[in-house]
Amino acid sequence: MHSVIQFLSTSWGVLEVLVAEGLPVTVAILAGGTVVAVVAALAAGLGRVSRIAPWRWLSTSYVEAFRGTSALVQLFWFYFALPRLGITLSAMTVGIVVLGLNTGSYGAEVVRGAIQAVPGGQWEAATALGFTRGQTMRRVVLPQAAIRMIPPAGNLLIELLKNTALALTIGLTEITFRAQALRSETLDTAEIFTVALLLYFVLAQGLSFGMRRLERRLAAGRDGYPGEAAAS
Amino acid sequence: MTWDWSYTWQIVPALLRGLVVTLEATFLGFAFALVVGLLWAMIRRGAPGLLRTAVVWFVEFIRSTPLLVQLFFIYYVLPQWGLVLSPLVAGVLGLGLHYSAYTAEVYRSGIDAVPKGQWDAATALGFGRLETLWRIVLPQAIPPIIPALGNRLIAIFKDSPLLAVITVTELLQQAKLLGAENFRYLEPLTLVGVIFLILSLISSRFVRWMEVWSEQAV
Numbered sequence: 001m002h003s004v005i006q007f008l009s010t011s012w013g014v015l016e017v018l019v020a021e022g023l024p025v026t027v028a029i030l031a032g033g034t035v036v037a038v039v040a041a042l043a044a045g046l047g048r049v050s051r052i053a054p055w056r057w058l059s060t061s062y063v064e065a066f067r068g069t070s071a072l073v074q075l076f077w078f079y080f081a082l083p084r085l086g087i088t089l090s091a092m093t094v095g096i097v098v099l100g101l102n103t104g105s106y107g108a109e110v111v112r113g114a115i116q117a118v119p120g121g122q123w124e125a126a127t128a129l130g131f132t133r134g135q136t137m138r139r140v141v142l143p144q145a146a147i148r149m150i151p152p153a154g155n156l157l158i159e160l161l162k163n164t165a166l167a168l169t170i171g172l173t174e175i176t177f178r179a180q181a182l183r184s185e186t187l188d189t190a191e192i193f194t195v196a197l198l199l200y201f202v203l204a205q206g207l208s209f210g211m212r213r214l215e216r217r218l219a220a221g222r223d224g225y226p227g228e229a230a231a232s
Numbered sequence: 233m234t235w236d237w238s239y240t241w242q243i244v245p246a247l248l249r250g251l252v253v254t255l256e257a258t259f260l261g262f263a264f265a266l267v268v269g270l271l272w273a274m275i276r277r278g279a280p281g282l283l284r285t286a287v288v289w290f291v292e293f294i295r296s297t298p299l300l301v302q303l304f305f306i307y308y309v310l311p312q313w314g315l316v317l318s319p320l321v322a323g324v325l326g327l328g329l330h331y332s333a334y335t336a337e338v339y340r341s342g343i344d345a346v347p348k349g350q351w352d353a354a355t356a357l358g359f360g361r362l363e364t365l366w367r368i369v370l371p372q373a374i375p376p377i378i379p380a381l382g383n384r385l386i387a388i389f390k391d392s393p394l395l396a397v398i399t400v401t402e403l404l405q406q407a408k409l410l411g412a413e414n415f416r417y418l419e420p421l422t423l424v425g426v427i428f429l430i431l432s433l434i435s436s437r438f439v440r441w442m443e444v445w446s447e448q449a450v
Contacts, residue, residue: 179301
């Protein structure tokens with residue numbers, strides 16, 4: 001009983017440190033990385049179905065390069081190898097850009113899949129109404145594709161959250177970095193890593209709850225989506 | 233003089249030694265994930281309520297927390313409880329456990345795709361629940377999901393550099409050591425990227441080929 005109380009009180013102290021000193025950096029990488037990932041996923045996802053050949057090639061190369069290598073290798077390359085070629089970036093920039101681009105390369109396939117899943121009749125109907133290709137994409141296809149993107153995008157967001165822990169290797173003081181530092185200071189190893197895992201778990205549950213709400217809002221009033229029943 | 237070719241050739245043998253460790257960790261971790269993932273999927277299908285709920289939450293927990301922190305937990309916390317593991321064993325355990333959450337999902341989709349009539353027919357013939365799962369359902373469920381399991385193998389391969397953080401001298405760690413020794417990170421890290429790219433491109437082509445092949449076989 002005594003040791004349980006001790007475990008809990010030590011854990012509470014650990015939680016306070018991780019939330020105060022690690023969480024802000026984790027959230028900053030997550031937020032910045034999400035913006036980079038969304039922009040990259042849309043640009044490359046549209047590029048892969050584009051008729052403009054250079055855009056298509058560039059998108060395919062980006063997706064293959066980032067999906068084909070490991071996120072940690074990418075972080076190391078941009079942080080340790082790129083300066084050799086004359087480009088030195090801060091650790092925070094590398095963390096946000098590289099983790100964002102990594103998630104974006106998976107996101108591009110989500111965007112492409114969702115666009116291709118919109119029935120071809122939508123394109124024909126829009127053409128018959130005098131829409132250009134660009135207008136059809138913006139006004140007709142993307143709004144329908146967006147709903148299909150939400151559930152896989154939610155999973156990718158959680159993958160990005162998990163990948164923010166990798167940023168400790170380039171010296172960013174996020175949750176896992178703080179946990180490691182705390183371990184060498186206090187040696188309360190069991191409490192520290194238990195609390196860190198629980199903290200990530202709660203963050204991930206929060207993200208997936210948010211994404212489910214977003215999906216329901218986007219789907220409200222549309223045919224054939226579970227959100228419709230909830231909305232009506 | 234940005235790229236040094238003689239240095240490049242000089243570090244290749246050491247990197248290949250690292251690659252061997254990477255592949256060991258990848259395949260051992262995959263084997264572990266295959267067995268444990270199947271166990272999760274079977275419990276979710278065949279076990280009574282409380283155990284099932286516990287497994288569902290445990291798997292969700294593993295899947296939504298970072299592999300890196302799980303590796304730290306296995307490597308630093310388990311020894312306090314008397315279980316001292318070498319870095320490689322800790323790494324294989326971590327990779328295997330983390331990806332068991334993903335293989336469990338793949339198994340589940342395979343099991344759900346088997347027509348319900350198979351269960352009814354087996355029950356009518358007097359098979360128990362577990363026996364039906366093992367002898368009737370799984371033999372039909374597994375062949376169609378082999379490509380999806382192949383994709384998990386590639387994912388494990390790409391996550392194996394995380395083992396560098398618990399001092400396993402796999403490919404990335406080897407490159408780091410070489411870089412620190414010679415004050416040149418460009419060549420070893422670029423080579424590591426190229427090796428990963430080549431191997432995962434080849435293996436994902438192979439998985440795609442298997443997908444097409446298994447669709448034709450049906």
